[in-house]
Amino acid sequence: MKIADLITWFEEWANPAWCESWDNCGWQIEPGVLQKNARVLVCLTPTLAVMEEAIAFRANLIFAHHPLIFNPPKSLRTGEAIAEMVRLAFTHNIGIYSAHTNFDQVDDGTADVLAQILQLQEVTPIVPTQANLGYGRVGVLNPSLSLQDLLATIQTRLAPPKVIFSPTADLQQIISRVAVLGGSGASYISAVVKTDAQAYLTSDCKFHQFQESRDRNLILIDAGHYATERPACDRLVQKFQALNLDWVQLSQKDEDFRQFFL
Template sequence: MKIADLISWFEAWANPAWCESWDNCGWQIEPGVLQEPARVLVCLTPTLAVMQEAIAVNANLIFAHHPLIFSPLKSLCGGEAIADMAKLAFTHNIGVYTAHTNFDQVDDGTADVLAQILKLQEVAPIVLTQGGLGYGRVGLLEPFLTLQELLTTIQARLAPPNLIFSPTADLQQKISRVAVLGGSGASYISAVVKTGAQAYLTSDCKFHQFQESRDRGLILIDAGHYATERPACDRLVQKFRSLNLDWVELSQEDEDFRQFFQ
């Protein structure tokens, strides 16, 4: 399958027109690879390390969740990460394509994969956008779990380096309804409360957002940005493999950008 055909297939599923006005979905760098057979390296975040990996494995497309170019550029200077990536992309004929907030909304996107990992039932979006799709997912745990069991399950299935949760007096509280949203989801706390969820798995939550959730009767669980979004990248690799591409793999150079002192 040619890269142009792969992108057409993807955009029919996760239309880049659905991305938010502040976002930057679609082609970040297209050095003239559209008619090439697709050799795809999927990653969460496009970095110089991922570009070097793409060069090493002879990939011609980096398919990323996070945008490479987020704010309008005023210059490109050697020694800066984006400029160096652009130089390498054109030198080695490697495209960089991003699916961000459009990928967040769809079935088998970032939130939906989290819901599947937790085996939620009767799943619906936290906030509807179009055609039954939307941001986040909320559903039922069957069977119910205690909070302790839910936290243990999240730790086992997502392997976050640090799992943070709201203060609670009872780890044996039964949890039946859970909301999930990969990446930075604290701005959806009010919407989650309206769904009747008892616990909300997301990331990048601040001190006062934990306070707000506690005061509103919602258990906030922060598993980190990387741990909550990387699984959807793995799912994307599986979907691409079903298309019989020349080559597709998940990046081994993706970074969490954080370390925790033990």
């Protein structure tokens, strides 16, 4: 399959026009690879390490969730990460394409995959956008789990380095309704409360957002940005494999960007 045909297929599923106004979905760098047979490295974040991996595997497309460019740079200078990515992309004929907030909304996107991992049932978006799609997912745990068992399930299935959760008096509280949103989802707390979810799995939550959630009787669970979004990248690889591309692989050089001491 040509890269141009792959992108057409993808955009029919997750239209980049659906992305938020602050976002930058679609082509980040296109050095003339559209008619090449697709050799795709899928990653969460396009970094120099991922670019070096793509070069080693002779990939010609880095398909990333996070955009390489959020805001137009004022300059490109030697030694700067984005400038080096641009230089290497054109030198080695490797395109970089991003599917961000458009990918967040769709079936088998970031939130939907999280809901599947927790085996939520009767799933609906937290914030609908169009045609039963939208940001986040909320659904029913069947059977219900204690909070302790839910946290253990998240730890086992997502393998985050740390799980942070709201202060609660009872880890044996039974949880039957859960909301999920991969990546930075604390701004959706008010919307989650309206869904009657008892617990909300997301990431990048601040101190006072934990306070807000506690005061609104919502258990906020932060499993980290990487752990909550990386599974959707793996699902994307599976979808691309079904298209019989020349080559596709999930990056092994993706980085969490966070380490924890003890």
